[in-house]
Amino acid sequence: MKSSTGQKAIITGATSGIGKALAILLVSKGYHVGITGRREANLLSIKDSYPNSVYVACFDISEADKVADHLDLLASDLGKIDLFVHCSGTGVRNADLNLLDELQTTRTNIDGFTASMNWAYKYFEKQGGGSVAAISSIAGLRGFALSPSYSSSKSYQIKYLEALRQRSYNHAANITVTDIRAGFVDTAMGNGKGAFWQCSAETAANGIYKALTKGKDVAYITKRWVLVAWLMMIFPGFLFKRLKF
Numbered sequence: 001m002k003s004s005t006g007q008k009a010i011i012t013g014a015t016s017g018i019g020k021a022l023a024i025l026l027v028s029k030g031y032h033v034g035i036t037g038r039r040e041a042n043l044l045s046i047k048d049s050y051p052n053s054v055y056v057a058c059f060d061i062s063e064a065d066k067v068a069d070h071l072d073l074l075a076s077d078l079g080k081i082d083l084f085v086h087c088s089g090t091g092v093r094n095a096d097l098n099l100l101d102e103l104q105t106t107r108t109n110i111d112g113f114t115a116s117m118n119w120a121y122k123y124f125e126k127q128g129g130g131s132v133a134a135i136s137s138i139a140g141l142r143g144f145a146l147s148p149s150y151s152s153s154k155s156y157q158i159k160y161l162e163a164l165r166q167r168s169y170n171h172a173a174n175i176t177v178t179d180i181r182a183g184f185v186d187t188a189m190g191n192g193k194g195a196f197w198q199c200s201a202e203t204a205a206n207g208i209y210k211a212l213t214k215g216k217d218v219a220y221i222t223k224r225w226v227l228v229a230w231l232m233m234i235f236p237g238f239l240f241k242r243l244k245f
């Protein structure tokens with residue numbers, strides 16, 4: 001990602017939390033930013049605060065077959081894009097394994113994510129380069145009993161981003177693909193019981209911005225979560241299944 005101002009970005013899932021904080025940070029750095037989400041009032045309130053820098057597109061990313069059309073329109077409003085950050089996501093604690101909740105999560109975090117990444121990667125391929133990023137999660141490193149669809153959908157995202165990164169390298173496409181693996185962040189989604197090492201959405205946005213500026217493949221938010229990630233990856237399965245969540 002170029003660090004100069006005058007750049008243009010799209011951020012999905014910017015009506016609240018990390019996406020909103022990142023959108024505001026990018027505007028402060030001189031970016032023009034296209035923001036998306038379902039809560040139109042939230043989108044318009046951000047636009048009201050930065051009328052000359054913010055463009056909006058209100059749509060449901062879980063309707064995956066319509067995502068490309070919405071993003072085409074938003075990109076044409078912006079004129080071009082240098083950076084695409086996918087922050088849309090959902091996940092609930094699902095102790096009862098409610099199927100509707102599981103499916104809402106996979107439609108958003110797998111179908112919506114895939115449609116969004118597919119559009120962004122192909123946009124940059126056509127353009128001859130750019131930066132694409134998504135917020136996956138530390139939770140994607142293992143399967144967790146309390147949220148099977150969430151942890152496995154985040155695992156899917158991690159692998160999908162790795163695949164796009166390899167494709168970019170193989171094709172010399174000049175597209176940076178960054179996997180933002182967040183720990184707990186103080187947002188509507190990150191405020192569950194047992195949260196620790198929590199940072200604010202603004203701190204997360206700053207960390208993401210730094211990682212994008214450095215063109216990182218993988219970034220942990222905050223940095224110390226790399227320790228947890230490392231422990232999670234080496235933790236033996238026969239012990240992991242005994243952990244209580």
Ligand SMILES: NC(=O)c1ccc[n+]([C@@H]2O[C@H](COP(=O)([O-])OP(=O)(O)OC[C@H]3O[C@@H](n4cnc5c(N)ncnc54)[C@H](OP(=O)(O)O)[C@@H]3O)[C@@H](O)[C@H]2O)c1
Nearest residue numbers: 013015017018037038039060061088089182184185187190
């Ligand atoms: N907070 C944490 O501790 C944490 C940790 C690791 C990873 N993450 C990831 O970080 C990302 C951002 O989450 P957050 O913590 O900032 O929570 P958040 O405040 O709840 O933000 C989630 C965003 O996703 C959008 N979204 C959800 N479902 C959507 C749908 N069907 N269509 C369109 N947009 C949708 C929401 O917009 P609308 O509701 O307006 O549609 C909102 O803007 C998520 O992918 C989450 O999994 C968060």
